[in-house]
Amino acid sequence: MSQIPPGVPGRATKPxxxxxxxxxxxxxxxxxxxxxxxxxxxWCRTPLVRTDGVGRGRYGKGRNKRWEYWAxxxxxxxxxxxxxxxxxxxxxxxWLWNRRTGAIRGxxxxxxxxxxxxxxxxxxxxxxxxxSLGVAVRIEEVDxxxxxxxxxxxxRLDVLAHRPAGHESLGVVVPWSExxxxxTVKDVARPATGRLWMDGVEHRLAEGQSWAxxxxxxxxxxxxxxxxxxxxxxxTDGRVLGIQLGGNWTDGxxxxxxxxxxxxxxxxISEELVWDYDTQDWLRPWRVTGTDVDLTLTxxxxxxxxxxxxxxSSFTHQCFGTWSGRVRVxxxxxxxADVFGWAEDVHQxx
Numbered sequence: 001m002s003q004i005p006p007g008v009p010g011r012a013t014k015p016x017x018x019x020x021x022x023x024x025x026x027x028x029x030x031x032x033x034x035x036x037x038x039x040x041x042x043w044c045r046t047p048l049v050r051t052d053g054v055g056r057g058r059y060g061k062g063r064n065k066r067w068e069y070w071a072x073x074x075x076x077x078x079x080x081x082x083x084x085x086x087x088x089x090x091x092x093x094x095w096l097w098n099r100r101t102g103a104i105r106g107x108x109x110x111x112x113x114x115x116x117x118x119x120x121x122x123x124x125x126x127x128x129x130x131x132s133l134g135v136a137v138r139i140e141e142v143d144x145x146x147x148x149x150x151x152x153x154x155x156r157l158d159v160l161a162h163r164p165a166g167h168e169s170l171g172v173v174v175p176w177s178e179x180x181x182x183x184t185v186k187d188v189a190r191p192a193t194g195r196l197w198m199d200g201v202e203h204r205l206a207e208g209q210s211w212a213x214x215x216x217x218x219x220x221x222x223x224x225x226x227x228x229x230x231x232x233x234x235x236t237d238g239r240v241l242g243i244q245l246g247g248n249w250t251d252g253x254x255x256x257x258x259x260x261x262x263x264x265x266x267x268x269i270s271e272e273l274v275w276d277y278d279t280q281d282w283l284r285p286w287r288v289t290g291t292d293v294d295l296t297l298t299x300x301x302x303x304x305x306x307x308x309x310x311x312x313s314s315f316t317h318q319c320f321g322t323w324s325g326r327v328r329v330x331x332x333x334x335x336x337a338d339v340f341g342w343a344e345d346v347h348q349x350x
Contacts, residue, residue: 015273017270018272020042021043023043023049024044026050027040029219030051034060036179038178040173041175043255044171045169047122047123047124051123052122054183054218054219056121060220063180063222063223065087066086067086068119068216069081069082069084069214070215071231072211072212074206074210075209076099077096077098079095079157080094081093081137081148083128087114089113090110090111090113090116090117091108091109091111092109092111092137093108095155095303096154096196097301098198099301103198105154106155107134107152109133111132116130117132144160145161145162146161146190146212148161148194154199155197155198157194162193164191168261169186170186172184172250174219174253175253175254181220182220183217184216184257185214185216187213188232188261188341189242193210221350223350226348227246228245228247229246229342230243230245230297230343231243231244232297232323233340234340234341236337237335240263241261241339243260244258245273258270258271258273267330273289276288277343279345283300291328292327293328294327295326297323297343298321299343300322301321303316304316311349312349314348315347320340320342323336
C-alpha cells in the first residue's frame with residue numbers, strides 16, 4: 001500500500017504565489033448547460049456556491065463526484081465518517097481509532113449505482129443520509145451546528161459539531177477546465193460534543209478538547225488525481241487555531257485551499273505551499289512551508305489503505321499526529337503547538 005503509482009510528478013521545491021478572488025455573494029457553480037460558471041471561480045468565508053447542477057442530467061456523466069467527510073478528534077479517539085456518490089457507486093465508511101489502546105474498528109462499503117443515498121444539491125439545504133449494506137448515516141443542520149449520526153457493525157456516533165457565532169469556513173472553486181472542476185468546503189475547528197461507541201462501549205467527548213472537521217465536495221474530476229490534505233484543530237496560547245492546507249491537486253489552477261483560522265476567523269494563504277515528507281517512512285515528520293507558514297506534523301498513526309482495480313484505484317496514507325511551528329497572520333508570527341490533526345497523501349483513479 002505504500003507504493004506510489006508510476007507517473008506521479010515530483011513535489012514542488014518552492015512556494016508559488018497566486019492571485020485569488022474572494023467571493024462575497026451567492027453564485028451558481030455551473031451554467032445552465034452544465035459547464036463551469038467562471039463567475040464562481042474564487043474562495044469564500046461562508047458557503048456561497050450553489051452546486052445543484054452537479055450530478056444532474058447527462059453532462060459529465062461518470063465524472064461527477066459528491067461527498068461529505070467528517071472527522072472528529074478527541075484526546076482519546078478519532079472517528080471519521082464518509083458518505084459519497086461518485087456517479088457509478090456509493091462509497092461510504094466508518095472508522096474509529098482509540099488513541100490510548102491502539103484499537104481500530106472500520107467498515108467500508110462500495111455499493112454499485114449508489115442505492116440508499118441522498119445528498120443535498122447544495123451544502124446545508126437538506127440532510128445527507130445513507131442506508132446501505134450495514135451502514136446508516138444522517139448529517140443534518142440543527143440549531144447551533146451540525147448533528148452527525150452514524151451506525152455500523154461495531155461503530156456508532158451521535159455528535160454535535162457546534163458552529164460558534166462568527167465562525168468561518170473555507171470554500172474554494174478549483175478549475176481544471178470548463179468541464180472539470182471542484183467546489184470544496186473545508187470547515188475546521190468546530191467544537192464537538194456528544195458520544196461515540198466502540199463495540200457497544202460508550203465514550204463521551206471531552207468538552208473543550210474535541211473538534212469536528214468537514215470536507216464537503218461537489219464537482220467533476222479528472223480520471224487520475226494526486227492530492228495532499230492537512231488539517232488540525234486545537235488551542236495554543238489561549239487561541240483556537242484551525243489549520244487547513246492542501247497541495248498537488250490545485251497546483252497550476254490559480255486556486256489554493258490554504259488557510260489558517262484564529263478564533264474562528266479565516267486568514268487566506270494565496271500560495272502553493274511546499275510539502276516535504278518521506279514516502280518510504282510515513283511516520284517521519286511531515287513539513288509544510290511557505291512565505292507565511294512553517295508547520296510540522298509529528299505523526300503517531302498511519303491510516304493506510306489501498307485498492308487497485310486497474311481502471312479504478314485508490315492509495316491513501318492519512319497520518320494523524322500533532323502540528324507545531326508557526327504561521328504569520330496579519331504581519332505577526334503566531335506559535336502553533338499541540339494542535340492535533342492529520343496530513344495525507346492520496347493517489348486516485350476514479
